[in-house]
Amino acid sequence: MMSRSARQAATPAPEAPAMPQNRLVTVEDLNVRFLSRDGDVSILNGVNFTLDRGEVLCLLGESGSGKSVTLRALMRLLPGNARISGRLEVDGHDIAAMKERQLRPLRGSTVAMIFQEPMTALDPVFTIGQQITETLRAHKGLSGGAARKRALELLELVQIPNAPARLKAYPHELSGGLRQRAMIALALSCDPKLLLADEPTTALDATVQIQVLLLLRELQKELGMATVFVTHDIGVACEIADRVGVMYAGRLVEGADVGRIIKEPLHPYTSALMRSTVHAGMRGQVLDSIPGAPPDLAALPPGCAFAPRCQSARSLCVQDEPGSTSLPAGRTVRCHIHGAEAAWRTSPPLAE
């Protein structure tokens, strides 16, 4: 049985599209709904993306855009009332269909996660060392001594000074930056192929943010794991990403290489995001903020979810929901201006 499926995987049927060898993550039409007594809420509405081995994807978006849910869906770390549909493949495993018990060997080893707030994400009553070694024991079957030795190496890898003493420290005895480094050490403990980082620098002081970001970039280059990095900070995305996915109201509205998206954002939301970011050399300029607020996911408007805040919106935009358009250089965008330009131009402008 094993050998047969292995052979099948080695020689794909000619009619099937050849799966790229270095493809690690495939997400197709990912939908996540949260069930509740007051009615279901669709958090993700058909998210598509792929990730190659060693590649860094940044998911960019405002709070509530679904970027964290996308991240957590990749290891099915969602609350009990969440319902996932669509294709969700990581390293050949069908994550969406797996049983909880089958997921356990993957979590923490193949796929690891760094959380936003290291103070609350680490167990306050266990030492840093205990929290790292228990992962090593669970996945690598290391003995106590070997696990401690590896934990020490990991703390040194993330450049925690005085590592032997920090191993015995409790989370509250470390500074925010050191705690996040310990969290990174924990995530890297079992050599993950996919690292998920949920706003790992947001809760830190500005100077520490940069240190942790640089450390993450360095470790990613050194260890070569694919990374999905969730952030609302374009600066962070520029710093670390190969590709950027912009999310809005549970959809991926634009995806492109980081250089292209910064030079030439296609989706009006992406350009608005760029304009609303503060950076050097902007002193004296008027800062553009995006008018309005993200839509209520429980009551999404028909058509494009961004249309009510979009300056280029025409009546087509509030009637039809734009599909995803593939453009050259692997870019995708969900906007009528790029998908159905002629129809958009002929549709009447919105009345104020």
Next chain:
Amino acid sequence: MILYVIRRLLLAIPIAIGVTIVCFSLIHLAPGDPLSTVLPDNATPEVVEEIRAAYGFDKPLPVQYLVWLGNVVSGDFGLSIQSRRPVLGDIVPAVQNTMILAFAAVLIGFPFGTILGAIAGYSQGSLTDKVVTAISITGVSVPHYWLGMVLVVIFAVNMGALPAMGMGPGGQSDFALNWAHLRHLLLPAITLSVIPAGIIARSVRATIADVRKKDFVSTLRAKGLSPAWVFLHVAKNAAPVVLAVCGLQFAQLLGGSILVETVFSWPGTGFLMNSAIFTRDLPVLQGTILVLSLFFVVINLLVDVLQTVFDPRIRRG
């Protein structure tokens, strides 16, 4: 850690002194003359004065307090007005008997309450949770003397399976680990265990449910640990709170229950206090209340120290 224990010990001293003052003054502020029950109705005022002086009741209260405190510290709790024997001789066996009952109630009620609470905390909002909550609210709300009498009616009167009163066969009041004695222990211990079990179940449920919502539980799941292993983390986080509740309940059980010990004629502190109250036997009452209050202080101290074993953050506190 040791510094914390020492500091906590030093803090216990003023509390203990406060306890002695409160229990001394409460009794002296209560209306009624302690001598009225022992003196014959036709006693002359001179005799009354003489006896008041003999017991020291003629001196001002602060002086009485200091004299009493000095005696207590040296182990002299005075003479019982009723039996004219040293009070300590009455208190020690009563405390022992109450302890036996309290330990039995702990053995029955604490594991039951903890397990029930943990199950409910792990299935928050489900039917199991609602059933457990209903059971624990019933446990807390049912008056235990009433429950005691119901148990007596069922198991002693109707079934004749268990004895209704006393500590042992033939009314003996010594304890031994055999069925003849354990039979006597069963009904009062079950009766006493119901309220602590209910209280513990409720607080364990709330604590476990609270800990399970914490971010680090997601981290533990993200690390791929088994549910049993995750529970270990949850349990250690919940332990300090649960320990505090258990300690309070244990101290309360050690205090004895006047009602339950009276229903089952269990010769413990509650029983002793009951008779001391009716006979206005102040030295006995004072001594018993003092000993029990000090138990409270000691157990709280033990709980505080034990909590640091589970939660390192308290050690610095």
